[in-house]
Amino acid sequence: MLRKAALLLASMVTIGWVSVAMAADSAVQGNLLEAADTKASGEYAFSQCRQLQGEPFDARSNQKKAVIVGDSYACDFINSVQENGYLKDYQIRLRFIPYNCQTVAGEDAAKFIEAKDRAFCAKPERADSLERAKAQIQEADLVIFASRWKPAIAAALPQTLHQLGLTPQQKVVVVGSKFFGKISVRQYLRMPANELKTLQNEVDAEEAKAINAVLAKQLDKDVAFIDPHALLCGDDTSCPLFTDDLNLISYDGRHLTKAGARYVGKVLFQHSVLRQM
Known part of the structure:
Protein backbone atom coordinates (compact mmCIF):
# COMPACT_ATOMS: atom_id res chain seq x y z
CA MET A 1 0.00 0.00 0.00
CA LEU A 2 2.77 2.41 0.92
CA ARG A 3 4.53 1.71 -2.36
CA LYS A 4 1.33 2.28 -4.34
CA ALA A 5 0.70 5.53 -2.45
CA ALA A 6 4.25 6.68 -3.14
CA LEU A 7 3.90 5.86 -6.85
CA LEU A 8 0.56 7.67 -6.98
CA LEU A 9 2.06 10.73 -5.31
CA ALA A 10 5.03 10.70 -7.71
CA SER A 11 2.67 10.46 -10.67
CA MET A 12 0.61 13.37 -9.40
CA VAL A 13 3.75 15.48 -8.92
CA THR A 14 4.95 14.59 -12.41
CA ILE A 15 1.58 15.46 -13.94
CA GLY A 16 1.62 18.73 -12.01
CA TRP A 17 5.06 19.68 -13.33
CA VAL A 18 4.07 18.72 -16.88
CA SER A 19 0.94 20.87 -16.59
CA VAL A 20 2.97 23.81 -15.32
CA ALA A 21 5.50 23.36 -18.14
CA MET A 22 2.72 23.16 -20.73
CA ALA A 23 1.11 26.30 -19.30
CA ALA A 24 4.47 28.10 -19.38
CA ASP A 25 5.07 27.03 -22.99
CA SER A 26 1.54 28.13 -23.89
CA ALA A 27 2.14 31.58 -22.36
CA VAL A 28 5.42 31.90 -24.27
CA GLN A 29 3.69 30.95 -27.52
CA GLY A 30 0.96 33.49 -26.86
CA ASN A 31 3.57 36.20 -26.32
CA LEU A 32 5.36 35.17 -29.51
CA LEU A 33 2.20 35.31 -31.59
CA GLU A 34 1.39 38.74 -30.20
CA ALA A 35 4.89 40.03 -31.01
CA ALA A 36 4.65 38.49 -34.50
CA ASP A 37 1.80 40.86 -35.35
CA THR A 38 4.10 43.40 -36.99
CA LYS A 39 1.27 45.89 -37.55
CA ALA A 40 0.42 46.00 -33.84
CA SER A 41 4.09 45.91 -32.83
CA GLY A 42 4.88 48.73 -35.23
CA GLU A 43 1.99 50.78 -33.88
CA TYR A 44 3.36 50.36 -30.37
CA ALA A 45 6.89 51.25 -31.48
CA PHE A 46 5.81 54.62 -32.90
CA SER A 47 2.80 55.64 -30.79
CA GLN A 48 4.77 57.54 -28.11
CA CYS A 49 6.86 59.23 -30.80
CA ARG A 50 3.83 60.71 -32.48
CA GLN A 51 2.71 62.33 -29.24
CA LEU A 52 6.07 63.96 -28.53
CA GLN A 53 7.25 64.76 -32.04
CA GLY A 54 8.01 68.42 -32.59
CA GLU A 55 6.21 69.57 -29.43
CA PRO A 56 7.67 72.71 -27.84
CA PHE A 57 8.72 72.76 -24.22
CA ASP A 58 6.21 74.10 -21.73
CA ALA A 59 7.69 77.40 -20.57
CA ARG A 60 5.46 77.37 -17.47
CA SER A 61 6.84 74.06 -16.20
CA ASN A 62 9.56 73.84 -13.56
CA GLN A 63 10.73 70.50 -14.94
CA LYS A 64 14.07 70.20 -16.67
CA LYS A 65 14.04 69.82 -20.44
CA ALA A 66 15.14 66.75 -22.39
CA VAL A 67 15.13 66.44 -26.18
CA ILE A 68 15.72 63.15 -27.94
CA VAL A 69 16.97 63.39 -31.50
CA GLY A 70 16.97 60.53 -33.97
CA ASP A 71 15.10 58.03 -36.11
CA SER A 72 13.01 54.98 -35.17
CA TYR A 73 15.73 53.97 -32.69
CA ALA A 74 14.94 57.21 -30.84
CA CYS A 75 11.35 55.94 -30.64
CA ASP A 76 12.66 52.71 -29.11
CA PHE A 77 14.62 54.75 -26.60
CA ILE A 78 11.52 56.76 -25.65
CA ASN A 79 9.57 53.52 -25.18
CA SER A 80 12.35 52.20 -22.95
CA VAL A 81 12.10 55.35 -20.85
CA GLN A 82 8.31 55.30 -20.65
CA GLU A 83 7.99 51.60 -19.84
CA ASN A 84 10.23 52.01 -16.79
CA GLY A 85 9.20 55.49 -15.66
CA TYR A 86 12.68 56.98 -16.17
CA LEU A 87 13.46 60.70 -16.62
CA LYS A 88 10.45 61.72 -14.56
CA ASP A 89 12.08 65.02 -13.71
CA TYR A 90 12.19 66.04 -17.37
CA GLN A 91 9.85 67.32 -20.02
CA ILE A 92 10.64 64.88 -22.84
CA ARG A 93 10.41 65.97 -26.46
CA LEU A 94 11.38 64.27 -29.72
CA ARG A 95 12.91 65.55 -32.95
CA PHE A 96 12.30 62.73 -35.42
CA ILE A 97 14.75 62.49 -38.32
CA PRO A 98 14.09 59.33 -40.37
CA TYR A 99 16.97 57.01 -41.18
CA ASN A 100 17.06 58.08 -44.84
CA CYS A 101 17.20 61.75 -43.80
CA GLN A 102 20.15 61.62 -41.40
CA THR A 103 22.46 64.59 -41.93
CA VAL A 104 25.36 66.39 -40.37
CA ALA A 105 24.86 70.03 -39.36
CA GLY A 106 26.18 72.69 -41.67
CA GLU A 107 26.31 73.58 -45.34
CA ASP A 108 27.20 70.04 -46.47
CA ALA A 109 24.07 68.47 -44.96
CA ALA A 110 22.29 67.81 -48.26
CA LYS A 111 25.06 65.63 -49.69
CA PHE A 112 24.49 63.07 -46.91
CA ILE A 113 20.97 62.40 -48.18
CA GLU A 114 20.60 60.23 -51.28
CA SER A 129 16.11 68.15 -39.62
CA LEU A 130 18.97 69.25 -37.40
CA GLU A 131 18.61 72.78 -38.75
CA ARG A 132 14.95 72.99 -37.73
CA ALA A 133 15.64 71.26 -34.40
CA LYS A 134 18.66 73.36 -33.50
CA ALA A 135 16.87 75.99 -31.39
CA GLN A 136 15.10 73.39 -29.24
CA ILE A 137 18.29 71.36 -28.89
CA GLN A 138 20.06 74.46 -27.58
CA GLU A 139 17.21 75.03 -25.11
CA ALA A 140 17.42 71.56 -23.53
CA ASP A 141 19.20 70.58 -20.32
CA LEU A 142 19.64 67.03 -21.61
CA VAL A 143 20.18 66.12 -25.27
CA ILE A 144 20.10 62.45 -26.28
CA PHE A 145 20.94 61.30 -29.80
CA ALA A 146 19.71 57.80 -30.67
CA SER A 147 19.75 56.42 -34.21
CA ARG A 148 20.48 53.51 -36.45
CA TRP A 149 23.65 55.33 -37.35
CA LYS A 150 24.90 55.48 -40.91
CA PRO A 151 28.72 55.12 -41.07
CA ALA A 152 29.25 58.58 -42.58
CA ILE A 153 26.96 60.23 -40.04
CA ALA A 154 28.68 58.44 -37.16
CA ALA A 155 32.10 59.54 -38.41
CA ALA A 156 30.96 63.17 -38.70
CA LEU A 157 29.08 63.33 -35.39
CA PRO A 158 31.76 65.29 -33.47
CA GLN A 159 31.61 67.98 -36.17
CA THR A 160 27.81 67.95 -36.00
CA LEU A 161 27.76 68.44 -32.23
CA HIS A 162 30.15 71.35 -32.60
CA GLN A 163 27.94 72.95 -35.28
CA LEU A 164 24.88 72.69 -33.04
CA GLY A 165 26.45 75.09 -30.56
CA LEU A 166 25.95 72.98 -27.44
CA THR A 167 27.20 74.42 -24.15
CA PRO A 168 29.22 72.82 -21.33
CA GLN A 169 26.16 73.12 -19.07
CA GLN A 170 24.15 70.76 -21.27
CA LYS A 171 24.35 67.01 -20.72
CA VAL A 172 24.86 65.27 -24.06
CA VAL A 173 24.37 61.53 -24.54
CA VAL A 174 24.83 59.49 -27.71
CA VAL A 175 23.18 56.07 -27.82
CA GLY A 176 24.81 53.73 -30.30
CA SER A 177 23.20 51.23 -32.63
CA LYS A 178 21.66 47.83 -31.86
CA PHE A 179 20.73 44.78 -33.95
CA PHE A 180 19.26 41.41 -32.95
CA GLY A 181 19.48 39.67 -36.32
CA LYS A 182 16.76 37.93 -38.32
CA ILE A 183 13.69 37.09 -36.26
CA SER A 184 11.91 33.79 -37.02
CA VAL A 185 8.81 33.45 -34.85
CA ARG A 186 7.73 30.29 -36.70
CA GLN A 187 10.97 28.61 -35.63
CA TYR A 188 10.66 29.78 -32.02
CA LEU A 189 7.10 28.43 -31.76
CA ARG A 190 8.49 24.92 -32.31
CA MET A 191 11.09 25.25 -29.55
CA PRO A 192 10.63 24.49 -25.83
CA ALA A 193 10.93 27.34 -23.35
CA ASN A 194 14.21 26.09 -21.87
CA GLU A 195 15.90 26.37 -25.29
CA LEU A 196 14.53 29.84 -25.96
CA LYS A 197 16.02 31.10 -22.70
CA THR A 198 19.56 30.66 -24.03
CA LEU A 199 18.87 31.27 -27.71
CA GLN A 200 21.16 33.80 -29.41
CA ASN A 201 21.33 35.14 -32.96
CA GLU A 202 24.47 35.68 -34.97
CA VAL A 203 24.42 39.28 -36.14
CA ASP A 204 26.33 41.28 -38.73
CA ALA A 205 29.09 43.16 -36.90
CA GLU A 206 28.76 46.06 -39.34
CA GLU A 207 25.16 46.67 -38.26
CA ALA A 208 26.01 47.81 -34.75
CA LYS A 209 29.33 46.75 -33.30
CA ALA A 210 31.57 48.38 -35.92
CA ILE A 211 29.61 51.64 -35.99
CA ASN A 212 29.58 51.82 -32.20
CA ALA A 213 33.36 51.43 -32.20
CA VAL A 214 33.61 54.47 -34.49
CA LEU A 215 31.35 56.49 -32.21
CA ALA A 216 33.24 55.50 -29.08
CA LYS A 217 36.55 56.50 -30.66
CA GLN A 218 35.39 59.76 -32.28
CA LEU A 219 33.30 61.42 -29.57
CA ASP A 220 34.81 63.95 -27.18
CA LYS A 221 35.15 63.00 -23.52
CA ASP A 222 32.44 65.48 -22.49
CA VAL A 223 29.89 63.50 -24.54
CA ALA A 224 28.57 60.38 -22.83
CA PHE A 225 28.47 57.39 -25.16
CA ILE A 226 26.29 54.33 -24.53
CA ASP A 227 26.93 51.14 -26.50
CA PRO A 228 23.72 49.05 -26.51
CA HIS A 229 25.44 46.20 -28.36
CA ALA A 230 28.10 45.83 -25.66
CA LEU A 231 25.55 46.07 -22.83
CA LEU A 232 23.01 43.68 -24.36
CA CYS A 233 25.20 41.29 -26.36
CA GLY A 234 28.69 41.50 -24.86
CA ASP A 235 31.87 41.64 -26.88
CA ASP A 236 30.89 39.28 -29.69
CA THR A 237 28.56 39.10 -32.67
CA SER A 238 25.67 37.14 -31.16
CA CYS A 239 22.77 38.65 -29.26
CA PRO A 240 20.03 37.24 -27.03
CA LEU A 241 16.51 37.18 -28.43
CA PHE A 242 14.45 36.77 -25.27
CA THR A 243 14.13 38.49 -21.92
CA ASP A 244 14.64 36.51 -18.73
CA ASP A 245 10.90 35.86 -18.56
CA LEU A 246 10.89 34.64 -22.19
CA ASN A 247 9.41 37.61 -24.00
CA LEU A 248 10.75 38.43 -27.45
CA ILE A 249 13.00 41.52 -27.30
CA SER A 250 12.64 42.67 -30.91
CA TYR A 251 9.85 41.86 -33.36
CA ASP A 252 11.90 42.57 -36.50
CA GLY A 253 15.54 42.49 -35.38
CA ARG A 254 15.83 46.25 -34.93
CA HIS A 255 12.79 47.60 -33.11
CA LEU A 256 11.63 46.66 -29.64
CA THR A 257 8.50 44.95 -28.42
CA LYS A 258 6.85 46.36 -25.30
CA ALA A 259 8.57 43.74 -23.15
CA GLY A 260 11.81 44.38 -25.05
CA ALA A 261 11.59 48.12 -24.38
CA ARG A 262 11.15 47.45 -20.66
CA TYR A 263 14.11 45.04 -20.67
CA VAL A 264 16.46 47.18 -22.77
CA GLY A 265 15.61 50.30 -20.79
CA LYS A 266 16.59 48.65 -17.52
CA VAL A 267 19.89 47.48 -19.00
CA LEU A 268 20.76 50.90 -20.41
CA PHE A 269 19.75 52.91 -17.36
CA GLN A 270 21.22 50.57 -14.77
CA HIS A 271 24.57 50.00 -16.47
CA SER A 272 25.50 53.32 -18.03
CA VAL A 273 25.76 57.03 -17.31
CA LEU A 274 21.96 57.20 -17.59
CA ARG A 275 21.62 55.85 -14.05
CA GLN A 276 22.69 59.29 -12.81
CA MET A 277 19.76 60.99 -14.58
Whole structure:
Protein backbone atom coordinates (compact mmCIF):
# COMPACT_ATOMS: atom_id res chain seq x y z
CA MET A 1 0.00 0.00 0.00
CA LEU A 2 2.77 2.41 0.92
CA ARG A 3 4.53 1.71 -2.36
CA LYS A 4 1.33 2.28 -4.34
CA ALA A 5 0.70 5.53 -2.45
CA ALA A 6 4.25 6.68 -3.14
CA LEU A 7 3.90 5.86 -6.85
CA LEU A 8 0.56 7.67 -6.98
CA LEU A 9 2.06 10.73 -5.31
CA ALA A 10 5.03 10.70 -7.71
CA SER A 11 2.67 10.46 -10.67
CA MET A 12 0.61 13.37 -9.40
CA VAL A 13 3.75 15.48 -8.92
CA THR A 14 4.95 14.59 -12.41
CA ILE A 15 1.58 15.46 -13.94
CA GLY A 16 1.62 18.73 -12.01
CA TRP A 17 5.06 19.68 -13.33
CA VAL A 18 4.07 18.72 -16.88
CA SER A 19 0.94 20.87 -16.59
CA VAL A 20 2.97 23.81 -15.32
CA ALA A 21 5.50 23.36 -18.14
CA MET A 22 2.72 23.16 -20.73
CA ALA A 23 1.11 26.30 -19.30
CA ALA A 24 4.47 28.10 -19.38
CA ASP A 25 5.07 27.03 -22.99
CA SER A 26 1.54 28.13 -23.89
CA ALA A 27 2.14 31.58 -22.36
CA VAL A 28 5.42 31.90 -24.27
CA GLN A 29 3.69 30.95 -27.52
CA GLY A 30 0.96 33.49 -26.86
CA ASN A 31 3.57 36.20 -26.32
CA LEU A 32 5.36 35.17 -29.51
CA LEU A 33 2.20 35.31 -31.59
CA GLU A 34 1.39 38.74 -30.20
CA ALA A 35 4.89 40.03 -31.01
CA ALA A 36 4.65 38.49 -34.50
CA ASP A 37 1.80 40.86 -35.35
CA THR A 38 4.10 43.40 -36.99
CA LYS A 39 1.27 45.89 -37.55
CA ALA A 40 0.42 46.00 -33.84
CA SER A 41 4.09 45.91 -32.83
CA GLY A 42 4.88 48.73 -35.23
CA GLU A 43 1.99 50.78 -33.88
CA TYR A 44 3.36 50.36 -30.37
CA ALA A 45 6.89 51.25 -31.48
CA PHE A 46 5.81 54.62 -32.90
CA SER A 47 2.80 55.64 -30.79
CA GLN A 48 4.77 57.54 -28.11
CA CYS A 49 6.86 59.23 -30.80
CA ARG A 50 3.83 60.71 -32.48
CA GLN A 51 2.71 62.33 -29.24
CA LEU A 52 6.07 63.96 -28.53
CA GLN A 53 7.25 64.76 -32.04
CA GLY A 54 8.01 68.42 -32.59
CA GLU A 55 6.21 69.57 -29.43
CA PRO A 56 7.67 72.71 -27.84
CA PHE A 57 8.72 72.76 -24.22
CA ASP A 58 6.21 74.10 -21.73
CA ALA A 59 7.69 77.40 -20.57
CA ARG A 60 5.46 77.37 -17.47
CA SER A 61 6.84 74.06 -16.20
CA ASN A 62 9.56 73.84 -13.56
CA GLN A 63 10.73 70.50 -14.94
CA LYS A 64 14.07 70.20 -16.67
CA LYS A 65 14.04 69.82 -20.44
CA ALA A 66 15.14 66.75 -22.39
CA VAL A 67 15.13 66.44 -26.18
CA ILE A 68 15.72 63.15 -27.94
CA VAL A 69 16.97 63.39 -31.50
CA GLY A 70 16.97 60.53 -33.97
CA ASP A 71 15.10 58.03 -36.11
CA SER A 72 13.01 54.98 -35.17
CA TYR A 73 15.73 53.97 -32.69
CA ALA A 74 14.94 57.21 -30.84
CA CYS A 75 11.35 55.94 -30.64
CA ASP A 76 12.66 52.71 -29.11
CA PHE A 77 14.62 54.75 -26.60
CA ILE A 78 11.52 56.76 -25.65
CA ASN A 79 9.57 53.52 -25.18
CA SER A 80 12.35 52.20 -22.95
CA VAL A 81 12.10 55.35 -20.85
CA GLN A 82 8.31 55.30 -20.65
CA GLU A 83 7.99 51.60 -19.84
CA ASN A 84 10.23 52.01 -16.79
CA GLY A 85 9.20 55.49 -15.66
CA TYR A 86 12.68 56.98 -16.17
CA LEU A 87 13.46 60.70 -16.62
CA LYS A 88 10.45 61.72 -14.56
CA ASP A 89 12.08 65.02 -13.71
CA TYR A 90 12.19 66.04 -17.37
CA GLN A 91 9.85 67.32 -20.02
CA ILE A 92 10.64 64.88 -22.84
CA ARG A 93 10.41 65.97 -26.46
CA LEU A 94 11.38 64.27 -29.72
CA ARG A 95 12.91 65.55 -32.95
CA PHE A 96 12.30 62.73 -35.42
CA ILE A 97 14.75 62.49 -38.32
CA PRO A 98 14.09 59.33 -40.37
CA TYR A 99 16.97 57.01 -41.18
CA ASN A 100 17.06 58.08 -44.84
CA CYS A 101 17.20 61.75 -43.80
CA GLN A 102 20.15 61.62 -41.40
CA THR A 103 22.46 64.59 -41.93
CA VAL A 104 25.36 66.39 -40.37
CA ALA A 105 24.86 70.03 -39.36
CA GLY A 106 26.18 72.69 -41.67
CA GLU A 107 26.31 73.58 -45.34
CA ASP A 108 27.20 70.04 -46.47
CA ALA A 109 24.07 68.47 -44.96
CA ALA A 110 22.29 67.81 -48.26
CA LYS A 111 25.06 65.63 -49.69
CA PHE A 112 24.49 63.07 -46.91
CA ILE A 113 20.97 62.40 -48.18
CA GLU A 114 20.60 60.23 -51.28
CA ALA A 115 19.05 61.99 -54.28
CA LYS A 116 15.99 59.72 -54.22
CA ASP A 117 15.19 60.76 -50.63
CA ARG A 118 15.73 64.52 -50.81
CA ALA A 119 12.15 65.46 -51.75
CA PHE A 120 10.77 63.37 -48.86
CA CYS A 121 13.32 64.70 -46.35
CA ALA A 122 12.62 68.30 -47.35
CA LYS A 123 8.99 68.07 -46.14
CA PRO A 124 8.77 69.26 -42.51
CA GLU A 125 5.55 67.30 -41.98
CA ARG A 126 7.34 64.06 -42.88
CA ALA A 127 10.88 64.56 -41.61
CA ASP A 128 12.56 66.87 -39.16
CA SER A 129 16.11 68.15 -39.62
CA LEU A 130 18.97 69.25 -37.40
CA GLU A 131 18.61 72.78 -38.75
CA ARG A 132 14.95 72.99 -37.73
CA ALA A 133 15.64 71.26 -34.40
CA LYS A 134 18.66 73.36 -33.50
CA ALA A 135 16.87 75.99 -31.39
CA GLN A 136 15.10 73.39 -29.24
CA ILE A 137 18.29 71.36 -28.89
CA GLN A 138 20.06 74.46 -27.58
CA GLU A 139 17.21 75.03 -25.11
CA ALA A 140 17.42 71.56 -23.53
CA ASP A 141 19.20 70.58 -20.32
CA LEU A 142 19.64 67.03 -21.61
CA VAL A 143 20.18 66.12 -25.27
CA ILE A 144 20.10 62.45 -26.28
CA PHE A 145 20.94 61.30 -29.80
CA ALA A 146 19.71 57.80 -30.67
CA SER A 147 19.75 56.42 -34.21
CA ARG A 148 20.48 53.51 -36.45
CA TRP A 149 23.65 55.33 -37.35
CA LYS A 150 24.90 55.48 -40.91
CA PRO A 151 28.72 55.12 -41.07
CA ALA A 152 29.25 58.58 -42.58
CA ILE A 153 26.96 60.23 -40.04
CA ALA A 154 28.68 58.44 -37.16
CA ALA A 155 32.10 59.54 -38.41
CA ALA A 156 30.96 63.17 -38.70
CA LEU A 157 29.08 63.33 -35.39
CA PRO A 158 31.76 65.29 -33.47
CA GLN A 159 31.61 67.98 -36.17
CA THR A 160 27.81 67.95 -36.00
CA LEU A 161 27.76 68.44 -32.23
CA HIS A 162 30.15 71.35 -32.60
CA GLN A 163 27.94 72.95 -35.28
CA LEU A 164 24.88 72.69 -33.04
CA GLY A 165 26.45 75.09 -30.56
CA LEU A 166 25.95 72.98 -27.44
CA THR A 167 27.20 74.42 -24.15
CA PRO A 168 29.22 72.82 -21.33
CA GLN A 169 26.16 73.12 -19.07
CA GLN A 170 24.15 70.76 -21.27
CA LYS A 171 24.35 67.01 -20.72
CA VAL A 172 24.86 65.27 -24.06
CA VAL A 173 24.37 61.53 -24.54
CA VAL A 174 24.83 59.49 -27.71
CA VAL A 175 23.18 56.07 -27.82
CA GLY A 176 24.81 53.73 -30.30
CA SER A 177 23.20 51.23 -32.63
CA LYS A 178 21.66 47.83 -31.86
CA PHE A 179 20.73 44.78 -33.95
CA PHE A 180 19.26 41.41 -32.95
CA GLY A 181 19.48 39.67 -36.32
CA LYS A 182 16.76 37.93 -38.32
CA ILE A 183 13.69 37.09 -36.26
CA SER A 184 11.91 33.79 -37.02
CA VAL A 185 8.81 33.45 -34.85
CA ARG A 186 7.73 30.29 -36.70
CA GLN A 187 10.97 28.61 -35.63
CA TYR A 188 10.66 29.78 -32.02
CA LEU A 189 7.10 28.43 -31.76
CA ARG A 190 8.49 24.92 -32.31
CA MET A 191 11.09 25.25 -29.55
CA PRO A 192 10.63 24.49 -25.83
CA ALA A 193 10.93 27.34 -23.35
CA ASN A 194 14.21 26.09 -21.87
CA GLU A 195 15.90 26.37 -25.29
CA LEU A 196 14.53 29.84 -25.96
CA LYS A 197 16.02 31.10 -22.70
CA THR A 198 19.56 30.66 -24.03
CA LEU A 199 18.87 31.27 -27.71
CA GLN A 200 21.16 33.80 -29.41
CA ASN A 201 21.33 35.14 -32.96
CA GLU A 202 24.47 35.68 -34.97
CA VAL A 203 24.42 39.28 -36.14
CA ASP A 204 26.33 41.28 -38.73
CA ALA A 205 29.09 43.16 -36.90
CA GLU A 206 28.76 46.06 -39.34
CA GLU A 207 25.16 46.67 -38.26
CA ALA A 208 26.01 47.81 -34.75
CA LYS A 209 29.33 46.75 -33.30
CA ALA A 210 31.57 48.38 -35.92
CA ILE A 211 29.61 51.64 -35.99
CA ASN A 212 29.58 51.82 -32.20
CA ALA A 213 33.36 51.43 -32.20
CA VAL A 214 33.61 54.47 -34.49
CA LEU A 215 31.35 56.49 -32.21
CA ALA A 216 33.24 55.50 -29.08
CA LYS A 217 36.55 56.50 -30.66
CA GLN A 218 35.39 59.76 -32.28
CA LEU A 219 33.30 61.42 -29.57
CA ASP A 220 34.81 63.95 -27.18
CA LYS A 221 35.15 63.00 -23.52
CA ASP A 222 32.44 65.48 -22.49
CA VAL A 223 29.89 63.50 -24.54
CA ALA A 224 28.57 60.38 -22.83
CA PHE A 225 28.47 57.39 -25.16
CA ILE A 226 26.29 54.33 -24.53
CA ASP A 227 26.93 51.14 -26.50
CA PRO A 228 23.72 49.05 -26.51
CA HIS A 229 25.44 46.20 -28.36
CA ALA A 230 28.10 45.83 -25.66
CA LEU A 231 25.55 46.07 -22.83
CA LEU A 232 23.01 43.68 -24.36
CA CYS A 233 25.20 41.29 -26.36
CA GLY A 234 28.69 41.50 -24.86
CA ASP A 235 31.87 41.64 -26.88
CA ASP A 236 30.89 39.28 -29.69
CA THR A 237 28.56 39.10 -32.67
CA SER A 238 25.67 37.14 -31.16
CA CYS A 239 22.77 38.65 -29.26
CA PRO A 240 20.03 37.24 -27.03
CA LEU A 241 16.51 37.18 -28.43
CA PHE A 242 14.45 36.77 -25.27
CA THR A 243 14.13 38.49 -21.92
CA ASP A 244 14.64 36.51 -18.73
CA ASP A 245 10.90 35.86 -18.56
CA LEU A 246 10.89 34.64 -22.19
CA ASN A 247 9.41 37.61 -24.00
CA LEU A 248 10.75 38.43 -27.45
CA ILE A 249 13.00 41.52 -27.30
CA SER A 250 12.64 42.67 -30.91
CA TYR A 251 9.85 41.86 -33.36
CA ASP A 252 11.90 42.57 -36.50
CA GLY A 253 15.54 42.49 -35.38
CA ARG A 254 15.83 46.25 -34.93
CA HIS A 255 12.79 47.60 -33.11
CA LEU A 256 11.63 46.66 -29.64
CA THR A 257 8.50 44.95 -28.42
CA LYS A 258 6.85 46.36 -25.30
CA ALA A 259 8.57 43.74 -23.15
CA GLY A 260 11.81 44.38 -25.05
CA ALA A 261 11.59 48.12 -24.38
CA ARG A 262 11.15 47.45 -20.66
CA TYR A 263 14.11 45.04 -20.67
CA VAL A 264 16.46 47.18 -22.77
CA GLY A 265 15.61 50.30 -20.79
CA LYS A 266 16.59 48.65 -17.52
CA VAL A 267 19.89 47.48 -19.00
CA LEU A 268 20.76 50.90 -20.41
CA PHE A 269 19.75 52.91 -17.36
CA GLN A 270 21.22 50.57 -14.77
CA HIS A 271 24.57 50.00 -16.47
CA SER A 272 25.50 53.32 -18.03
CA VAL A 273 25.76 57.03 -17.31
CA LEU A 274 21.96 57.20 -17.59
CA ARG A 275 21.62 55.85 -14.05
CA GLN A 276 22.69 59.29 -12.81
CA MET A 277 19.76 60.99 -14.58
